[in-house]
Amino acid sequence: MLFDILLTASFWAAAVRIASPLIFATMGELICERAGVLNLGIEGIMVIGAFSGWMAVYLGMGLWGGVAVAMLAGMLFGLLHAMLTVPFGLSQHVVGLGVTLLATSTSYFVYRLILPEVTSPPKITPFQPLEIPYLVDIPLVGPALFAQTALTYAAFAVVVITAVTLYRTPLGLAIRAAGENPGAVAAQGLSVTGLRMGAVIVGSGLMAVGGAFLTLSAFSSFFFEMVNGRGWICIALVVFGAWRPGKALLGALLFAGFDALQIRLQQTPVGQVVPYQMFLMAPYILSILALILMSRRAQVPAALMQPFNKGER
Amino acid sequence: MTATDHKAQEIVLRLDRITKRFGALTANDAISLTLARGEVIALLGENGAGKTTLMNILFGQYTADEGQVEVFGKPLPPGNPRAALAAGLGMVHQHFTLADNLTVLENIQLGTVPLWRAALGQAKARAKLAQLAADFGLGVDPDARVGSLTVGERQRVEILKALYRDARILILDEPTAVLTPQESDALFDTLRRAVAKGLSIIFISHKLHEVMALSSRVVVLRHGKLVGEVETAGTDRHALAAMMVGAEVTPPAVTPITPGPALLTLREVSTPSIGAAPGLNAVNLALRAGQITGLAGVSGNGQAALSDLISGLISPQSGSLEGVGRMRWSSRAAIAAGIARIPEDRHKTGTIADFSLTENAILETYTQAPYSRWGLMNWHAAEEQTRHLIETYDVRCPGPHGPIRQLSGGNMQKLILGRVLDAAPRIILANQPVRGLDIGAISYVHSQLLAARNAGAAVFLISEDLDEIMALSDVVHVISEGQLSPEFQRGEKTAAELGLWMAGQGFDRAA
Ligand SMILES: Nc1ncnc2c1ncn2[C@@H]1O[C@H](COP(=O)(O)OP(=O)(O)OP(=O)(O)O)[C@@H](O)[C@H]1O
Numbered sequence: 001m002l003f004d005i006l007l008t009a010s011f012w013a014a015a016v017r018i019a020s021p022l023i024f025a026t027m028g029e030l031i032c033e034r035a036g037v038l039n040l041g042i043e044g045i046m047v048i049g050a051f052s053g054w055m056a057v058y059l060g061m062g063l064w065g066g067v068a069v070a071m072l073a074g075m076l077f078g079l080l081h082a083m084l085t086v087p088f089g090l091s092q093h094v095v096g097l098g099v100t101l102l103a104t105s106t107s108y109f110v111y112r113l114i115l116p117e118v119t120s121p122p123k124i125t126p127f128q129p130l131e132i133p134y135l136v137d138i139p140l141v142g143p144a145l146f147a148q149t150a151l152t153y154a155a156f157a158v159v160v161i162t163a164v165t166l167y168r169t170p171l172g173l174a175i176r177a178a179g180e181n182p183g184a185v186a187a188q189g190l191s192v193t194g195l196r197m198g199a200v201i202v203g204s205g206l207m208a209v210g211g212a213f214l215t216l217s218a219f220s221s222f223f224f225e226m227v228n229g230r231g232w233i234c235i236a237l238v239v240f241g242a243w244r245p246g247k248a249l250l251g252a253l254l255f256a257g258f259d260a261l262q263i264r265l266q267q268t269p270v271g272q273v274v275p276y277q278m279f280l281m282a283p284y285i286l287s288i289l290a291l292i293l294m295s296r297r298a299q300v301p302a303a304l305m306q307p308f309n310k311g312e313r
Numbered sequence: 314m315t316a317t318d319h320k321a322q323e324i325v326l327r328l329d330r331i332t333k334r335f336g337a338l339t340a341n342d343a344i345s346l347t348l349a350r351g352e353v354i355a356l357l358g359e360n361g362a363g364k365t366t367l368m369n370i371l372f373g374q375y376t377a378d379e380g381q382v383e384v385f386g387k388p389l390p391p392g393n394p395r396a397a398l399a400a401g402l403g404m405v406h407q408h409f410t411l412a413d414n415l416t417v418l419e420n421i422q423l424g425t426v427p428l429w430r431a432a433l434g435q436a437k438a439r440a441k442l443a444q445l446a447a448d449f450g451l452g453v454d455p456d457a458r459v460g461s462l463t464v465g466e467r468q469r470v471e472i473l474k475a476l477y478r479d480a481r482i483l484i485l486d487e488p489t490a491v492l493t494p495q496e497s498d499a500l501f502d503t504l505r506r507a508v509a510k511g512l513s514i515i516f517i518s519h520k521l522h523e524v525m526a527l528s529s530r531v532v533v534l535r536h537g538k539l540v541g542e543v544e545t546a547g548t549d550r551h552a553l554a555a556m557m558v559g560a561e562v563t564p565p566a567v568t569p570i571t572p573g574p575a576l577l578t579l580r581e582v583s584t585p586s587i588g589a590a591p592g593l594n595a596v597n598l599a600l601r602a603g604q605i606t607g608l609a610g611v612s613g614n615g616q617a618a619l620s621d622l623i624s625g626l627i628s629p630q631s632g633s634l635e636g637v638g639r640m641r642w643s644s645r646a647a648i649a650a651g652i653a654r655i656p657e658d659r660h661k662t663g664t665i666a667d668f669s670l671t672e673n674a675i676l677e678t679y680t681q682a683p684y685s686r687w688g689l690m691n692w693h694a695a696e697e698q699t700r701h702l703i704e705t706y707d708v709r710c711p712g713p714h715g716p717i718r719q720l721s722g723g724n725m726q727k728l729i730l731g732r733v734l735d736a737a738p739r740i741i742l743a744n745q746p747v748r749g750l751d752i753g754a755i756s757y758v759h760s761q762l763l764a765a766r767n768a769g770a771a772v773f774l775i776s777e778d779l780d781e782i783m784a785l786s787d788v789v790h791v792i793s794e795g796q797l798s799p800e801f802q803r804g805e806k807t808a809a810e811l812g813l814w815m816a817g818q819g820f821d822r823a824a
């Protein structure tokens with residue numbers, strides 16, 4: 001029965017689809033944390049991304065216009081987070097939760113301003129699957145990886161770009177160093193403030209695109225509670241991935257795989273006996289177990305959550 | 314060098330009436346200084362004299378309140394490390410500025426390639442690094458994680474960082490404070506090669522023999538003012554010491570006394586090795602009342618394990634500790650047994666950087682009266698005690714309230730010393746107690762340790778400086794690869810003989 005599920009292409013396709021928003025947001029969080037800033041605004045930034053992207057498309061912009069609007073909205077809240085945590089050095093926990101609350105309620109508020117009377121939110125035409133010729137014909141892998149929407153392909157591209165930037169470019173080296181020892185960065189004449197703010201703003205933009213995936217590619221509509229803790233999962237995925245893009249991608253796929261599996265298991269004979277809440281819990285429990293196993297030897301960025309003030313000892 | 318070719322030489326650096334104030338404190342008071350090409354200036358001064366502050370201004374990490382800096386004839390924009398680097402200044406800070414989780418190559422390349430460049434160009438960097446390593450005798454594995462390197466290797470990375478950027482002026486802030494004597498010799502070899510290639514050097518040190526060996530000119534700061542400037546050839550250690558503290562420094566006299574009973578005994582104690590650091594191998598040791606027991610040895614031979622064991626951070630794997638009560642061995646048990654610790658690394662294990670002086674002063678006693686009663690802190694008593702320590706142990710600081718990280722290294726050590734000695738402990742574990750201290754402070758620490766010993770405390774002194782060990786200790790052990798030599802009485806062995814033990818030689822015969 002489990003085997004049957006694992007051998008269907010639609011299961012794998014679903015896993016990759018469920019993983020896509022997580023991949024964007026996890027990369028965004030990973031970039032922030034690599035620079036030394038924990039961004040707990042992620043949950044709210046995903047909400048604002050989901051909302052603003054969808055609203056832009058609803059108001060007549062194209063789908064990619066929606067993605068761009070979502071990204072800009074995320075970067076705006078990223079800028080707020082960065083201003084408060086980097087130059088002002090405020091508590092990253094407090095600021096992050098504050099940004100999450102602000103971004104979430106702003107989304108709901110603007111939603112009601114624009115659509116005061118609507119009971120069921122209007123639908124938009126979402127991104128359609130793009131089949132890649134030839135590759136799609138590979139059994140199992142083909143339909144899973146090569147019949148997705150453009151936004152999913154973009155998610156994988158973002159992982160590659162993040163990894164290459166972090167490990168192969170001077171900019172990435174400077175970002176990582178800012179998260180390891182900001183004093184060393186300053187001593188080389190680089191601006192820790194600039195690097196960290198830039199990382200938080202760009203990272204927040206990616207988080208918002210992750211949110212926009214939900215409305216523009218997955219559900220084609222916006223409703224309250226739709227992000228539903230995905231942001232917090234991404235924070236765990238960064239730890240799971242030991243702050244490495246490739247491993248974090250694996251984590252996102254693994255979590256999404258469990259999630260796709262539990263939906264399908266609910267429809268099997270086992271699902272008739274075991275309460276469905278148990279199945280809903282399963283991906284989280286398995287993720288916690290995997291987190292415990294994987295993060296034992298993880299290398300936390302040494303200066304994560306440490307504010308940096310020039311000219312102080 | 315003579316005065317005539319001094320003039321003939323190109324002036325590479327000029328400081329003009331630099332003044333820097335921190336609140337009410339004037340850390341640098343109108344300091345003017347010039348440095349010529351190929352010259353080595355040693356900057357001397359007591360702890361807190363303002364040496365590090367001056368160098369940080371030079372490097373743009375602090376901005377001077379008054380005065381200006383000129384490099385190769387051009388004024389240096391203040392408060393801008395990037396400009397300082399571009400002008401050819403390279404700095405090795407008193408505390409390393411390396412990212413432990415990055416590799417050597419990454420640390421060196423950081424900030425050397427424009428940020429928007431697409432690639433790091435690692436192949437070229439490796440080649441340049443190999444060339445520098447050959448030219449200056451600075452071999453390190455470029456792919457090693459900095460966190461896995463020894464202190465000496467990290468120091469090399471810091472210097473490589475400066476040389477890699479083609480620095481023409483090297484500033485080294487107490488580069489030898491954390492090095493073994495062997496590593497210091499290698500460093501000096503490197504610096505001599507640098508001078509031969511036309512670099513100029515300013516180095517800060519508290520060790521007068523190094524100053525005499527390396528520098529061509531000595532500049533002395535006291536309380537933020539430049540109080541003396543002499544050619545090294547025309548002076549000697551005594552004169553320099555006198556110039557630094559404003560009075561003659563005499564080593565404290567040691568009068569022999571009869572030791573009391575053993576307060577702490579280690580019998581056949583072994584501990585596992587941790588990484589590259591060896592554990593202890595069947596160690597026997599007795600710390601007696603009224604006696605200073607010295608531990609000589611090249612660092613990294615088990616001193617850390619022995620000191621961790623005595624301070625309760627690790628427990629013996631086999632063998633036993635006697636004289637410490639029945640509590641399970643832990644740092645709390647060690648404190649309960651009356652063991653006071655002067656830790657080796659005052660930043661990591663000695664103090665909490667963001668805590669105030671007051672909080673740091675009662676770090677080990679905060680659960681006891683009068684600092685807390687019925688679970689409530691009595692900050693009034695704690696502050697009183699801190700003021701007492703500041704007064705008695707001459708800690709130069711703005712007061713008991715500021716965070717301890719603002720103190721100069723030497724003054725931080727004095728506060729720790731006060732915390733330890735003021736409680737009149739039975740046993741004192743002093744691990745490198747004078748590292749980074751000026752000579753006045755060293756002689757003060759030594760006299761305090763002797764006073765504690767005369768009052769009946771058992772003092773265990775760990776140091777890499779054989780002169781220090783031989784001057785103070787009543788009995789000496791040598792440690793090598795986790796093995797402890799037998800106990801030698803004062804004067805029983807010469808420095809040369811102890812040196813052989815330190816190299817591991819006597820142990821074969823003893824085994
Ligand atoms: N950022 C700062 N804020 C407040 N006071 C400071 C700061 N930096 C230095 N000071 C003070 O300035 C004085 C000079 O400190 P500095 O570090 O230059 O001394 P130093 O000569 O390098 O001493 P050491 O030999 O112990 O390293 C000290 O009294 C110190 O407490």
Ligand SMILES: [Mg+2]
Pocket residue numbers: 364365366407486721722
């Ligand atoms: Mg200093």
